[in-house]
Amino acid sequence: MAGLTMLLGRGALSRLACELTGVGREDRVVDVGCGPGGAVRQAASRGARVTGVDPAPVMLGLARTLTRRPGVAWLEGTAEALPVPEGAATVLWSIATVHHWSDLDTGLAEAGRALAPGGRLLVAERRTRPGATGLASHGWTDEQAATFADLCLGAGFTDVQTERREAGRHRLWVVQAVKPGP
Ligand SMILES: C[S@@+](CC[C@H](N)C(=O)[O-])C[C@H]1O[C@@H](n2cnc3c(N)ncnc32)[C@H](O)[C@@H]1O
Structure with missing residues (x-):
């Protein structure tokens, strides 16, 4: 049921992630906490090879059922222990999921390793x-967004940008960063 509700009205989120990262045919995308896989399918529709990672077998099962495209893989795992080799991704995103990560430092170190x-x-x-409870707390306050951006810098990412964005009915914090180049 949770997976099905996660399919509703989320296309705008997936499109925003693709547009902001400029995903294209040359990219290898890792979606951390992919849920039922909407953003994975969106990236695959742009020609990228995409790996959806999620700890919940029920989500991965739903994602597989809904996906007909080639170039897509699904792996069980968490942000804190990504089941992908070093340097596997040119783009790594995590949508509406970081608030579930049990350890932000470890998750960011893993993102840096995978990219x-x-x-x-x-x-x-x-x-x-601030002070929201239950489902209303599933996200970031202004302070949490700023803290995450600082952690990105601390983890060695550059070009860290924090922005307020709208996507459909969603009011978002978006943090983007780059792993330093060769
Ligand atoms: C609100 S859903 C978002 C799913 C998808 N990204 C989307 O936007 O439709 C959060 C997802 O995070 C996953 N999750 C929970 N803890 C996680 C962790 N430590 N690392 C990665 N994913 C996690 C859940 O299983 C769930 O599928």
Whole structure:
């Protein structure tokens, strides 16, 4: 049921991730916390090879069922222990998922390991208010977005940008960064 509700109204999020990272045929994308895989399919429709990673077998099962495209792989794993080799990705994103990561430093170190030099990182989270509880807290306050951007710098990423964005009905924080090039 959670996976099905995650399919509703999320196309705008997937399109925004693709547009901001400029995903194309030459890219290898890793989607960390892919859920039912909407952003994976969106990137694959642009010709990229894409790996969706999620710890929940039920999400991966739904993602597989919904996906007919070639060039897509699904792997069970977490942000903190990505099941991909070093330098596997030219683009790595995590959409509405970082608030689930159990360890931001380890997740960012893994993102840095999985990205090739010059690779692009994008993270999107819903904008939330301080003190929100339950589902309303699933996202970032202004302070949490700023903290994540600082952690990106600390993890060695460059060109760190933090922006407010709208995508359909979603009001988002988007953090983008680059792994230093060769
Ligand atoms: C709100 S859903 C978002 C799914 C998808 N990115 C989307 O936007 O439709 C959050 C996803 O994060 C996954 N998740 C939870 N903990 C995680 C972790 N430590 N690392 C990676 N993914 C995680 C969940 O299984 C779930 O599929």
